[in-house]
Amino acid sequence: MRSVFGSGTRRFTATRGVVSGAVLLAALSACGESGAGADGAGGDGGNDAQACTAGEVSYGEVDEEVAAAEVDEEALVVYSGRSEDLVAPLLDQFTEETGIELSVRYGNTAAMTAQLLEEGDQSPADFFLSQDAGALGALANAGCLATLTEETLAQVAQTYRAPDDTWVALTGRARVIAVNPDLVAEADRPTSIDDVLDERWSGQVGIAPTNASFQSFITAIRVLEGEDAARQFLDGLVTNDVQTYEGNGDVLAAVDSGEIAMGLINHYYLYELAAEAGRESIVAENVFLDDGGAGSLINISGAGVVSGTDRGEDAQALLDFMLSETAQNYFAETTYEYPMIEGVDPPAGLPTLEELDAPDLDLSDLDSLGETLELINEAGLT
Amino acid sequence: MLLTAPACLAALIALLPLGYLVIVAARADPAVLLAQVVRPRSLMLLASSVGLAATVTAVSVVLGVGAAWLIERTTLRGRRIWAVLAALPLAIPSYVAAFSWIALLPDITGFTGAVVVLSLSCFPYVYLPTAAALRRLDPAMEETSRSLGIGPYATFWRVTLPQLRPAVAAGALLVSLYTLSDFGAVSILRYDTFTRVIFTSFNASFDRTPAVVLSGMLVLVTAVIVLAEARTRGRARYARLGSGAARLVARISMKRKTLPAYGALGLLGAASLGVPLVSMGYWLSVGRSGEFDLPQIVEAVGGSLLLAGGGAVFTMLLALPVGLLAARHTGRLPGLLERATYLGHAVPAIVVALSLVFFTVRYAFDFYLSVPLVVFAYAVLFLPLAVGAVRASAAQSPPVFEEVARSLGRAPRQVLRTITLPLAAPGIAAGTALVFLAAMKELTATLVLHPTGMDTLAIRLWSETSTRSYAAAAPYAALLMLVSVIPTYLLGRDRRRTGDDLPEATQGHPATVEPSGQAQARDTPWLGSSTYQSSLHAEAVHR
Numbered sequence: 043m044r045s046v047f048g049s050g051t052r053r054f055t056a057t058r059g060v061v062s063g064a065v066l067l068a069a070l071s072a073c074g075e076s077g078a079g080a081d082g083a084g085g086d087g088g089n090d091a092q093a094c095t096a097g098e099v100s101y102g103e104v105d106e107e108v109a110a111a112e113v114d115e116e117a118l119v120v121y122s123g124r125s126e127d128l129v130a131p132l133l134d135q136f137t138e139e140t141g142i143e144l145s146v147r148y149g150n151t152a153a154m155t156a157q158l159l160e161e162g163d164q165s166p167a168d169f170f171l172s173q174d175a176g177a178l179g180a181l182a183n184a185g186c187l188a189t190l191t192e193e194t195l196a197q198v199a200q201t202y203r204a205p206d207d208t209w210v211a212l213t214g215r216a217r218v219i220a221v222n223p224d225l226v227a228e229a230d231r232p233t234s235i236d237d238v239l240d241e242r243w244s245g246q247v248g249i250a251p252t253n254a255s256f257q258s259f260i261t262a263i264r265v266l267e268g269e270d271a272a273r274q275f276l277d278g279l280v281t282n283d284v285q286t287y288e289g290n291g292d293v294l295a296a297v298d299s300g301e302i303a304m305g306l307i308n309h310y311y312l313y314e315l316a317a318e319a320g321r322e323s324i325v326a327e328n329v330f331l332d333d334g335g336a337g338s339l340i341n342i343s344g345a346g347v348v349s350g351t352d353r354g355e356d357a358q359a360l361l362d363f364m365l366s367e368t369a370q371n372y373f374a375e376t377t378y379e380y381p382m383i384e385g386v387d388p389p390a391g392l393p394t395l396e397e398l399d400a401p402d403l404d405l406s407d408l409d410s411l412g413e414t415l416e417l418i419n420e421a422g423l424t
Numbered sequence: 425m426l427l428t429a430p431a432c433l434a435a436l437i438a439l440l441p442l443g444y445l446v447i448v449a450a451r452a453d454p455a456v457l458l459a460q461v462v463r464p465r466s467l468m469l470l471a472s473s474v475g476l477a478a479t480v481t482a483v484s485v486v487l488g489v490g491a492a493w494l495i496e497r498t499t500l501r502g503r504r505i506w507a508v509l510a511a512l513p514l515a516i517p518s519y520v521a522a523f524s525w526i527a528l529l530p531d532i533t534g535f536t537g538a539v540v541v542l543s544l545s546c547f548p549y550v551y552l553p554t555a556a557a558l559r560r561l562d563p564a565m566e567e568t569s570r571s572l573g574i575g576p577y578a579t580f581w582r583v584t585l586p587q588l589r590p591a592v593a594a595g596a597l598l599v600s601l602y603t604l605s606d607f608g609a610v611s612i613l614r615y616d617t618f619t620r621v622i623f624t625s626f627n628a629s630f631d632r633t634p635a636v637v638l639s640g641m642l643v644l645v646t647a648v649i650v651l652a653e654a655r656t657r658g659r660a661r662y663a664r665l666g667s668g669a670a671r672l673v674a675r676i677s678m679k680r681k682t683l684p685a686y687g688a689l690g691l692l693g694a695a696s697l698g699v700p701l702v703s704m705g706y707w708l709s710v711g712r713s714g715e716f717d718l719p720q721i722v723e724a725v726g727g728s729l730l731l732a733g734g735g736a737v738f739t740m741l742l743a744l745p746v747g748l749l750a751a752r753h754t755g756r757l758p759g760l761l762e763r764a765t766y767l768g769h770a771v772p773a774i775v776v777a778l779s780l781v782f783f784t785v786r787y788a789f790d791f792y793l794s795v796p797l798v799v800f801a802y803a804v805l806f807l808p809l810a811v812g813a814v815r816a817s818a819a820q821s822p823p824v825f826e827e828v829a830r831s832l833g834r835a836p837r838q839v840l841r842t843i844t845l846p847l848a849a850p851g852i853a854a855g856t857a858l859v860f861l862a863a864m865k866e867l868t869a870t871l872v873l874h875p876t877g878m879d880t881l882a883i884r885l886w887s888e889t890s891t892r893s894y895a896a897a898a899p900y901a902a903l904l905m906l907v908s909v910i911p912t913y914l915l916g917r918d919r920r921r922t923g924d925d926l927p928e929a930t931q932g933h934p935a936t937v938e939p940s941g942q943a944q945a946r947d948t949p950w951l952g953s954s955t956y957q958s959s960l961h962a963e964a965v966h967r
Contacts, residue, residue: 156778164785319710
């Protein structure tokens, strides 16, 4: 058999193969070296990597070089880990009021955080909207978030903002136990998280172990009561044949349908489900724990200004808008999340933040999810 | 050399994510890396991932070969419809299928659920090449076997099946790689594989090290599978020798087994297509979030077509040299290049996406978050789909045509253009269609890399389901399938004609090779449906 490709040779000789292979490898490794070199600010990978050059944002001043690389030079670039359905109307209103055009990227909070960490100083992003405190903490640790102004920080209670002043909470999310009243009598409703470990709820409790909110909750137990307590709780769940689901919404759907009696979720999922299926067709109810333990944890969604931004002032304006009464009311009414500023009432029918008696906990400690994940893995729950 | 340089480039592109893994791993503490590798959990994941991939592959082979045999070799009615239906599951994203199944049977989680959903989504990868190979087989060998007193079933096992081996193995390889890299189905069905844990690990700690270690292990598993498949190929040749045209196959009447046969095909169709469709209808009927936002839907369709179309064409351009080289050369380099393209297919899409973020941000910032970047990502992810189709198609056309053309004084470039490419055309079209389908469904990398503000059907579907607005999501899921139906229909369609109009070229006159080759290429562009191909029987002659 003769070949049309190899100028008459029937096979590639071994030498040729080796040489070409070597060229291929060399090209790759050259890429690798220059890659490592170009990323001078890059650290050792992992949590402690300094992906971004931290520092003061030059408010008002435009850095020519960065501006040239902007995806859309006109617009302020927002990376949103919160869904489009939810925040788009609010962002449109911001543009209407201020005339500042926005270019918004929607995605999953974790994937976007990883993306921003990988982009480092080159990131086109100016503003980051996050579903949880952990992602903001990771970005702050890598130096990717800028220090916020005093006025902004002052609007939010100390508990709900970064200790290093790099992010603030926009909304609060209460941890609850959703119950199905058909399966859980009024008198049997849980009053502490340990109640779900009771034998009679064997196989009747649902969790979403891969979900950030469950991991934050376990982290809270770890931080408040220590590693052993967290491990015991997880083992207790496993012993009690806990049912695992992909997301909080799935847990709630299972509770609502009577597949299980109760589920550990955040409070607003009930309202999400009600919006889709109709309030009257939902049987599940939220049980708020108010014992000051991890069960009454208030997690947050929040925002920060990306340290590489050339639009510091506009980004700051957006953050202030998000903390305005308009926006805070919008969140309370649309997603039933807790507002973060004074003077805006919590969603109707919900206990106030004070009544909930959230545990005394530094939310930024919740970024140590790695250790928690290890525990969850060890318990065999993921 | 005409093809070697572009083929090397394609392989290099496919290996980009590996380069990223090496860079990240090199920055991490070796002790930490090692600790990750030898953790019992990593080894458990190895077992669970390989176990799932092996089971799904086995089930897909049984379903795919069974369906192909029933449709191509028996007298069952409605062959054309069955052929399209058997290819259609390719148009359904595995996350939609998983959602549907779990809505129908809430208990179908874990291993069983993952096997059911992934097998039903993947079996067309086996069905398509097997059906194509069955159509092309010269019945002479089977007839000889029967005339020597071997029964029909023994003939199938001993004569037909060995000839189908490369087609089945190629499909099985794609199924196993798909299973290893799938995230949607395993996460919804809650079965831990490397890919699911890699995602979870990103979610939890934003730390790349565990993800990189697991990805590295996944790449090694893939390498082993790819090598194993290459061994099944061996050095057999599958192009028909000799002159004359192959006759059409005499179909077997199922007699009393007719009803069970219809039942089996019907059940397969109901499980793979019926379940997702019914569940989508249910979403539409119960949800209240359904608003028909036409401009947004049109924009999403446009975005999907642009990205998937661009991705399919670009991927095919890269795949052509690799596939043709691999089909025509037995040396080490072509094989190496071909296998290199498979490695990207098993790397989880999130890792591929982040690796492209890493490289683009540093070396090609102008392309960051642009259409070309997404198109490029699709090439890294889906190159094997295209390479496999080109190689299979090119391998089945006998090299004699090219040799004759060369001996008549044609330059290699001309031979490539006038003989090789037209002969490989069915494979080129099929590969392009396969990549298009995969790209339409792709979500993870698209979400990370798409131009800000651009929408695709998969992104809209994700966006709506992430707020549990299933009714609003349903039209996007339906459209995603609908747009995908066209290429799937063309893939599954049986374009074979009767034996009378076989081209002259197969009579073996060198002078007529070129024109009729071209004419055929235009006429019969789909995998294994070419009359030209059908006249070349696959003959497993070991050299």
